[in-house]
Amino acid sequence: EDQVTQSPEALRLQEGESSSLNCSYTVSGLRGLFWYRQDPGKGPEFLFTLYSAGEEKEKERLKATLTKKESFLHITAPKPEDSATYLCAVRGPNTGFQKLVFGTGTRLLVSP
Amino acid sequence: KAGVTQTPRYLIKTRGQQVTLSCSPISGHRSVSWYQQTPGQGLQFLFEYFSETQRNKGNFPGRFSGRQFSNSRSEMNVSTLELGDSALYLCASSLRTDTSLASYEQYFGPGTRLTVT
Numbered sequence: 001e002d003q004v005t006q007s008p009e010a011l012r013l014q015e016g017e018s019s020s021l022n023c024s025y026t027v028s029g030l031r032g033l034f035w036y037r038q039d040p041g042k043g044p045e046f047l048f049t050l051y052s053a054g055e056e057k058e059k060e061r062l063k064a065t066l067t068k069k070e071s072f073l074h075i076t077a078p079k080p081e082d083s084a085t086y087l088c089a090v091r092g093p094n095t096g097f098q099k100l101v102f103g104t105g106t107r108l109l110v111s112p
Numbered sequence: 113k114a115g116v117t118q119t120p121r122y123l124i125k126t127r128g129q130q131v132t133l134s135c136s137p138i139s140g141h142r143s144v145s146w147y148q149q150t151p152g153q154g155l156q157f158l159f160e161y162f163s164e165t166q167r168n169k170g171n172f173p174g175r176f177s178g179r180q181f182s183n184s185r186s187e188m189n190v191s192t193l194e195l196g197d198s199a200l201y202l203c204a205s206s207l208r209t210d211t212s213l214a215s216y217e218q219y220f221g222p223g224t225r226l227t228v229t
Contacts, residue, residue, distance in 0.1 A: 043220035
């Protein structure tokens with residue numbers, strides 16, 4: 001069964017203090033790894049999709065990377081507005097299906 | 113372009129009642145998926161609809177059902193509500209155009225917060 005484990009559960013950073021969030025996954029035949037950001041009381045906001053090991057994508061202070069077993073979300077010089085829960089999800093090889101399996105997320109708090 | 117909209121945003125129901133939640137996808141999106149989010153279980157897949165047909169279903173009891181209309185709008189119904197059904201119900205739409213293996217980015221709505229008392 002597809003599984004996603006995110007670590008740490010919570011992370012507190014000072015503004016400008018770079019760090020990385022981890023997403024370890026077990027899926028036979030990855031069809032896509034997705035990163036989302038979720039603010040309290042809102043739905044997840046799409047950030048990135050990664051499909052194959054070695055792939056990297058960037059958006060402002062965020063950079064996502066992918067290996068055969070895990071993905072990292074690197075946050076460079078974070079600002080308080082980056083505070084949110086970051087969710088990782090994978091899609092397996094089920095034919096025609098769009099089911100995503102989510103991790104439980106990393107709660108990030110960036111202090112000024 | 114308007115995002116995914118969900119109505120109502122908040123709902124309070126009593127055990128044993130039933131509830132219907134509505135989702136309007138992004139214009140042009142034909143696939144709608146539903147997820148349940150709780151503090152203990154996180155986000156869990158309920159089902160996906162594409163071209164008015166249910167394409168996949170998660171591990172939820174038969175009390176959870178849905179449908180999709182010809183304009184791609186979707187509804188989700190929960191019958192005989194239980195306390196454990198209290199959750200944030202999220203709808204996501206994607207640009208899926210066929211039943212191939214391709215992955216499509218899913219865009220979420222703000223959710224409906226359901227409280228069962």
